[in-house]
Amino acid sequence: MSEISEVDPLITETADRLFSQICDHESVQNAEVTGEATEIWKAFAETGFPWISISEEFGGSGGTLLDALEVLRLVGYHAAPIPAAETGILGGWLLSSSGQQLPEGVVTVLPSGSENLLVARTGDRLTLTGRGLRVPWARTAEIIVVPVEVDDQTFVASVQPGDCQITPMTNMAGEPRDTVDFNEVEAFAAPVPSDVNLRSFRFRGALSRTALMAGAIEKMSQLTVSYTNDRVQFGRPVAKFQAVQQHLVWGAQDAALARMAAESAAREANRGSGAFEIAAAKLIANQAAARATKACHQAHGAMGMTQEYPLHHLSRRLWSWRKEYGGDAEWSEWLGRIAISQGADGLYPLITGGSGVLR
Numbered sequence: 001m002s003e004i005s006e007v008d009p010l011i012t013e014t015a016d017r018l019f020s021q022i023c024d025h026e027s028v029q030n031a032e033v034t035g036e037a038t039e040i041w042k043a044f045a046e047t048g049f050p051w052i053s054i055s056e057e058f059g060g061s062g063g064t065l066l067d068a069l070e071v072l073r074l075v076g077y078h079a080a081p082i083p084a085a086e087t088g089i090l091g092g093w094l095l096s097s098s099g100q101q102l103p104e105g106v107v108t109v110l111p112s113g114s115e116n117l118l119v120a121r122t123g124d125r126l127t128l129t130g131r132g133l134r135v136p137w138a139r140t141a142e143i144i145v146v147p148v149e150v151d152d153q154t155f156v157a158s159v160q161p162g163d164c165q166i167t168p169m170t171n172m173a174g175e176p177r178d179t180v181d182f183n184e185v186e187a188f189a190a191p192v193p194s195d196v197n198l199r200s201f202r203f204r205g206a207l208s209r210t211a212l213m214a215g216a217i218e219k220m221s222q223l224t225v226s227y228t229n230d231r232v233q234f235g236r237p238v239a240k241f242q243a244v245q246q247h248l249v250w251g252a253q254d255a256a257l258a259r260m261a262a263e264s265a266a267r268e269a270n271r272g273s274g275a276f277e278i279a280a281a282k283l284i285a286n287q288a289a290a291r292a293t294k295a296c297h298q299a300h301g302a303m304g305m306t307q308e309y310p311l312h313h314l315s316r317r318l319w320s321w322r323k324e325y326g327g328d329a330e331w332s333e334w335l336g337r338i339a340i341s342q343g344a345d346g347l348y349p350l351i352t353g354g355s356g357v358l359r
Helices: 009-022 025-034 038-046 065-077 084-097 198-230 242-271 275-305 311-321 328-342 344-357
Strands: 107-109 115-122 125-136 143-150 153-159 165-167 177-191
Touching (some): 065 084, 084 107, 084 153, 115 143, 125 143, 242 275, 275 328
Antiparallel strands (some): 143 153
């Protein structure tokens, strides 16, 4: 087990500065219309950020999972319309875990929620038949990564998008979430170690969304504070009114809570599975997103509903991401089962020790 490390502050500074320069309101709006953000992705890729935490042996940039999740937090903070999570933390992780080289372009991964995906294995080839739902940025991907279980073994297949039928779809935020039809598609596949499986993939997906949401809630809270201090009504900033201050407090506390939970889960995942912390963090982020978007939109009033103002870039992403890789019901149930399994005497050690008491 590796020691706990800290995020390289140079990564935070560089990524924040980069996104501040390339993710303006017009570029994010345009990405919703075209379904891609080529220039933003190009600038992002030139830094090597998409492949942080992936070994250089497989075409990655090195670094830790903590570094990669910090970049992902800033992707959420700036509402960057790019497949950062899918290319590195999810798809890149699966490819490198199976000994496959990462491509130079966009990678996406088939999430949970496929309809009747049938798999036949012949040596190192898999034949896939079925449908993948809500596949992020499939239309722009160089490789579609498909994790599957065959004969009690998890394999990672590398599918060429040209071999599939892709129907463009979007989520609430206008991000590509395409439908991918596999009609007896053949693809190379390689096995992964036992600790890399569909369960750990789902937890890692939840961790990626938690990092994105923590960044978006933080920016949304800051945007609301700034707006209400600038907006003057009845001779004073609206932030001075008690009713508005209550919304500001809710937004700020949810931003702090989501970030704290995300960072705790990231540190534990960097050391081991971090299953308990990830499940708790995703549930916290989901609930914080619901409360914070309500508070921040109420504080903004009608301005928050306009296309010309950036609040909706954050709130619509939050409402989309909170449904991906597990909603409130799924993670509440999972945490409840774990708590019950520990018994009454094990509840406090579980809360204080987290995943450490589950090993």
